[in-house]
Amino acid sequence: MAAAQNSVTFLERLVAHRTVSRDSNLGLIEDVRSYLADLGIPARIVPNEDGTKANLVATIGPMVEGGLILSGHTDVVPVDGQPWTTDPFTLTEKDGKLYGRGSSDMKGFIAVALGLAPEFAKLKLERPIHFCFSYDEEVGCFGAPHAIALFGRELPRASVCFVGEPTMMRVIVAHKGICSNIAQARGLEAHSSAPQLGSNAIVHMGRFLSFLDELQRELIEDGQKHAIPGIEFDPPYTTVGIGHIQGGTAVNIVPRDCRLAWELRPLPGVDAEAIYARALAKAAEIDAAMKKESREAHFEVSKYAWIPACKPEHDGLAQKLACEMTGANTVSAVAFGTEAGQFQEAGISTVICGPGDIAVAHKTDEYTTRDQLAQCEEFLKKLARWAQNPR
Numbered sequence: 001m002a003a004a005q006n007s008v009t010f011l012e013r014l015v016a017h018r019t020v021s022r023d024s025n026l027g028l029i030e031d032v033r034s035y036l037a038d039l040g041i042p043a044r045i046v047p048n049e050d051g052t053k054a055n056l057v058a059t060i061g062p063m064v065e066g067g068l069i070l071s072g073h074t075d076v077v078p079v080d081g082q083p084w085t086t087d088p089f090t091l092t093e094k095d096g097k098l099y100g101r102g103s104s105d106m107k108g109f110i111a112v113a114l115g116l117a118p119e120f121a122k123l124k125l126e127r128p129i130h131f132c133f134s135y136d137e138e139v140g141c142f143g144a145p146h147a148i149a150l151f152g153r154e155l156p157r158a159s160v161c162f163v164g165e166p167t168m169m170r171v172i173v174a175h176k177g178i179c180s181n182i183a184q185a186r187g188l189e190a191h192s193s194a195p196q197l198g199s200n201a202i203v204h205m206g207r208f209l210s211f212l213d214e215l216q217r218e219l220i221e222d223g224q225k226h227a228i229p230g231i232e233f234d235p236p237y238t239t240v241g242i243g244h245i246q247g248g249t250a251v252n253i254v255p256r257d258c259r260l261a262w263e264l265r266p267l268p269g270v271d272a273e274a275i276y277a278r279a280l281a282k283a284a285e286i287d288a289a290m291k292k293e294s295r296e297a298h299f300e301v302s303k304y305a306w307i308p309a310c311k312p313e314h315d316g317l318a319q320k321l322a323c324e325m326t327g328a329n330t331v332s333a334v335a336f337g338t339e340a341g342q343f344q345e346a347g348i349s350t351v352i353c354g355p356g357d358i359a360v361a362h363k364t365d366e367y368t369t370r371d372q373l374a375q376c377e378e379f380l381k382k383l384a385r386w387a388q389n390p391r
Contacts, residue, residue: 007374008111011107014028014102015100019102024052026054029055032114033058039117041058044058044154046143048135053075055133055146056074056131056132057131057150060120061129063128065159067127067156067159068130068161068383071133071339072110072164073133073135074107074110075137079101082364083364089101097368097369099367104356104358104360108354108355109356109376112377115377124388125387126389127386129384129387130151130158132144137338140305140307144342157347159317161348162350162351162352163338163339163353164376168356169375170328171328173316173331174233174309174310175337175338175340175352177307178305179263179264179305179307183208183259183262184259184300184302185202185208185259185286186297187258189255189256191253198256200254205258207289208260219275222237226238226268226270231331240262241263241265244260261304312331318349318351319331322353331351355368
């Protein structure tokens with residue numbers, strides 16, 4: 001199966017925009033806005049606070065409720081230190097593969113949607129097709145909520161959303177949440193020969209690490225309580241991740257500061273706020289102990305990014321349509337997080353289904369294939385036919 005040249009051409013165009021999350025995506029957003037404007041498709045630009053990045057939301061068809069959203073993020077991860085064999089920002093086809101940063105995660109899906117836009121614009125749609133292209137998904141899914149907020153406020157409410165993350169066009173109905181947090185200890189420096197005169201930030205952080213280790217053991221056992229029939233997670237429990245720790249200056253100085261980046265990846269149905277409340281309680285306990293050593297000392301935990309889990313919707317319209325349009329007889333769960341849970345929290349039936357393979361995402365020589373793009377084209381064309389005659 002070969003993809004239409006439109007999809008490949010657009011993928012080349014999108015890959016050329018260096019939308020690494022630390023940089024702006026405005027060049028890509030303006031390129032897409034201009035292209036859609038030429039087709040007579042209006043687009044809303046939803047900028048971030050400092051105007052360096054933006055979401056784009058465009059609507060094809062009537063301004064009525066019950067439409068479908070095609071969702072994708074425009075940012076990509078860095079290529080620093082990766083030994084690419086091609087230019088990561090120039091789409092390169094060789095050995096039947098289309099190489100480029102974001103080709104799989106997830107500019108391939110966006111490229112297919114944009115390539116089909118002229119065809120969609122000619123259809124007599126009963127329900128609208130909304131494009132929702134976001135920023136900063138890779139660093140915490142910070143952009144999408146500002147775009148989602150338009151639906152039901154400035155735009156009609158949508159019924160379904162398809163998040164085009166790379167799933168090899170499998171229908172994904174669930175993933176864990178991501179709760180990223182920071183723990184910080186501020187102690188008191190002293191000479192290491194007289195540690196009783198200081199407050200050792202690393203030692204106190206070690207107590208918090210012990211708490212997280214015990215918490216993980218509990219959550220492994222707790223995983224059985226949250227099992228979902230027919231849906232398997234690997235591993236099948238909420239995980240506690242220890243990502244980065246930094247503290248101290250020299251072996252002969254009682255360390256004043258220590259900082260820990262840690263996360264939870266809760267199963268759907270797990271009360272992440274309750275777990276976080278336990279972490280706050282432990283932090284308060286450690287803080288009190290540190291203040292006995294120094295009035296200036298303190299220990300605190302704060303949230304960085306909280307991304308809701310995607311929950312299975314066994315009778316959901318999105319799952320029904322995705323299975324019907326792809327011919328899938330089974331649905332699955334994935335380990336990675338997406339913006340899908342944010343759409344669900346807004347009351348929009350949502351699944352994840354898109355071209356490309358997550359196994360090559362974020363890696364050297366990321367690629368997709370024409371076959372994957374072609375399968376996505378057929379999927380989106382069938383969704384457009386549903387929008388013509390919803391049932």
